[in-house]
Amino acid sequence: MFMSEDTAKKLDLDFVLDMVTVYTPYGKDLKKSMRPFTRDEKAGLMKELDRIAKIVELIEKQRYTFVEMRNYFKHMKDLRLTFKRVREESILSTTELFEIKLFVSVLNKLSISLNKLKWDIPDDLNITSISYLEELFDPQKTGTNTFYIYDEYSENLSRIRKEIREVDAEISKERKKVKNQVEKDLNIKLRPNGEITINKTNSELIEKFRHYELLAYGVETYMNITFKIKSTSRIDKLSSKLEGLRSLEEEEEYKVRQYLSREINKYIEIIDKNIEAIARLDLLIAKGYHAIGFKAVRPEITDESRIYIQEGRHIKVEQRLRQEGREFTPITLDLNKGVTCITGANMGGKTVALRLIGMLSAMAQYGMFVPAERMIFSLKDFIFFSMGDMQSTDMGLSTFGGEIVKIKEAIKRSDKKGLILIDELARGTNPKEGYAISKAIINYLREKETITVITTHFDGLADDQKVKHLQVMGLSIEDFEQVSQPLHYYMDYRLREIKDVKEVPKDAIKISRLMGLDEEILKNAEEILKEGYR
C-alpha cells in the first residue's frame, strides 16, 4: 500500500483531487481510479508529466479552444450502459438513439478542436469522428441536433405515414363537416373537441338533442349530459383504418431502430476507444488547469533518495490564509535518506512544513505538477504520516499507544525507499520517557533507506551529527513595544538548517513575554535555560 486512508486524509489528498475538475462521467471514473506511480513505473510517470507539460503549454497558448472543448465535456452524458446494450444487440429506444446522435456529433466537434491545437497528439488521446454514423443519424442532411425515426429510413415507413396523414386529414375534414352541420342545425357552439354539456333541467334541449341524428349521448353526471358528435360510418371506417396503419407504423419503426442499433454496433470498437480517449483527455486537461491555477511546476525525478523543494506551498493552507488576507510563506528544504528533525516554537508552522512535504510528494507521485518553484524527488514505495492529534482531549497513554502502533508499522518498512513523516513524536507521554523513545526511534531510522522527517519539541533530539536539523526561523521582532498586530504577522515560517548544536531556541520565551507573562518568571526561565545547556 502506498499510503493508508488515514495518511491520505491528513495530507489533504481529497482537497488536492477535488480541485482537479473533470467534466465527463468517463473522466470522473478515470480520476477516481487514479493511483500513484510505483517505483518501477518511472517511465510511465515521466510520460504523464511530459503530457501535462505539453497540455499546460497548449492551454496557455490557445485557451479558447480548451474552453470550447471543456464546454463539450460538460454536456456529455454517460452512455456506457447504452453502448453495452448495443453490444448485446438490444434494440435501442428513440431517446437512446438521440443520445448517440449527440455523442457522435460531439466526437466530430472535439476532433475539430483537437486539430486546431496543432498538437502531435498521442494515439490514446486522439478522438476520431465517425462520419458514417453522423450521416446515418441525419438522413435529411439538415445538420440539426434533433432526432426522430425519419421517413427516409424506410420507404415502407414513409408510405405508411403518408397514408396516416391522409386518413387523419380526412377524418378531421369529415368531423368538421359534421360539426358545422350540427352547429348550424341546432344553433349552438360545440367545444373544439366536438362535445357539448347540457344541464338536465333543460329538458327541452335534451329532448331535442336526443332525437338529433348527428349527436350521440355521451357521459351523464348527476346534473348534466354531455353530447358528442356522432361518428358517421365513414369516420368509423377511417378510424379503424387509422388504427391498423398506426400499428404498422410502430412495427416499421421497430425495424428501423433495429437496423440503426446494428449499424452502431459495427462501430462499437471505435466508440469505446473514443470514450477512453475522452476520459484521458478530460483528466489530462483538468491536471493542466490545476497546474496553471496553483502555479505548479513539473517535478524532476531522481534515482537517489531525495526530496528537494524550493519555495513550496501548501495549497490548502495557502487558500485559507488568502481568505484571511494573508500570504503563505513558501518553504525551501532539502531532504535525504535518514532522519531530519524540524524544531521551533508552537504556532511556528512545523506541522504545515511536514504536511507540505507529504502533500507535494504525493502529488508528484500521482502524476501531477507540484506547487513550488522547483521540486526534485525520488519515487517512493510508501508515504506514512503520523500527526499528533491536536483536537484530542485525551493526551494520555491511549493517544501515545495509538501513535506507536502506527509508527511500528512504518518502521517495519523503513528498509524500503519510503517517506515517514511524524508530527510531534511521543508528545502523548511523559517527557523523559518520550524523549528516550524518540531518540531511540531516530537512532534506528537514521541509517535506513527511508527519508524520515520528525517535528519535535524535544530539542536534544536533533543534537546528532547524523540527523539533519531544520528550525523554523521564528519571531522576527525584537522590540516588543512595537507589537501592534496579531502575533503571526511577526512569524517567519521559513526553515533554516542548524549546524551548531549549541544554539538555543528562544521563541517560547519571546512569545511568553509578548503575551505579558510576569518578567520575574521569564528571567528565571532564561537562567534555567542557560544552566541546562551548560
Add this chain to the structure above:
Amino acid sequence: MQLLDLVKNKYKIVSVVGMAKNAGKTVTLNELILQAEDKNINIGITSIGRDGEKQDIVTSTEKPLIYVKEGTLIATAKETFDVSETRMEILEITDFRTSLGDVVIARALSSGYVQIAGASTNLEIKKTCEKMLSYGADLVIVDGAIDRVSTASPAVTEATILATGAVISRDMDKVIEKSVHQVNLFDLNKIEDEKLKCLAEEALEKYKVCIVSESYDIHCLDIKTALSAGREIANALEEDSRYVLIKGPLVSKTLKDITTYTKLYKNVTFVVQDPTKIFIDYTDWQYYQRIEVKIAVLEKINILAVTINPYSPKGYYFDPGDFLHKMKTIIKSVPVFDVMQGGGI
C-alpha cells in the same frame, strides 16, 4: 370570455393548480390546450413532478393524459416519453433528473395522447419552460400542484389558474370558503425588502428556519422535527427579532406553539417561500389574524382565474348555476368559470 383570453398576449408561462384531486384540474388544463390549439397558438406543456425516489409517490399521483396536436412541445420524463404513442421529435434531453428518468423536450409530429411528468425543482421547471419558449412555443402551460410532496411551486410561472370543486366538501359554503381562502393566500403580502430577500435566499439553502433581527443579524436554527419546530422557534425569538424565515410548509401547529410559548411573535413577520407552502385552514387563519400574526411570502402567485367543478366523484353535486353564482359573488378579484358547463366556456 374564454379562459385563454386571460392569458393570450399577456403571459408566456401559465400554471394550472388543483385544490384537491378531482377538483377539475385536468379538465381545465385540456380546455386551455384546446382553446389555444383552436387559435393556432403554439404551446408547450410540462408538469411539476414530485421529487423523491419513493415509488409510491410516483405511481399513485395522477399524471393526466393530455391530447396534443402536431407541433405541440412537451417536456416529460424519459420513461413517460418512451411509452407515448404519439410520434415525437426529440429536441433535447435535459440534465433534469426525476425518478422517471431525465426530462426530455420533444415536439409532436402527429396528434395523440401523452403523459406528462416534468422536473421537480423550481429552477429546473423555470429552465424547462424557457427552453420550450426558445424552441418556439408561444405559451407554456404547467400542470401544477398544491401539496406537501412538491418542493417546486407554481410561483415559478407568470400566472396561475386555480381549479376547485365540490370534491372538497359536501357543504357548498365550505368549498367556497376554502377556495376564497386559497385565493386570498395567493394574494398575500410579498417581501419587498431586497436585503432581506437576499439573506433569505442564501440562508434557506441550508437551514429550515432562520430568525432575522432588526439589524439584519441572522440566526439559523437546526430544527430536528417539524413537530417541535414551534417550541424551538419560540425559544429562539429575541426582543429585536423581526422576521422568521421558514423553508418548506408552514403548518398551523407550528404557529400555535409559537404563539403559546412566547408573546414576542407580535414583533415578527413569518416569511415563507410562496403561498402554496401555507397549510393553515380558514378558521385557524382567522384566529391568527385576530391575534396579529403577520405572514408574508417571498414570491407571490399571480392568480388569473378560478375554475369550478360542481360534481364530486364521491357521489354528490351542487347546482351548477347556484355554485357559479355564489363563487362569482364572493370572489371579485378574478373571474370564475365553470369548466364542466356548456360548449366552450
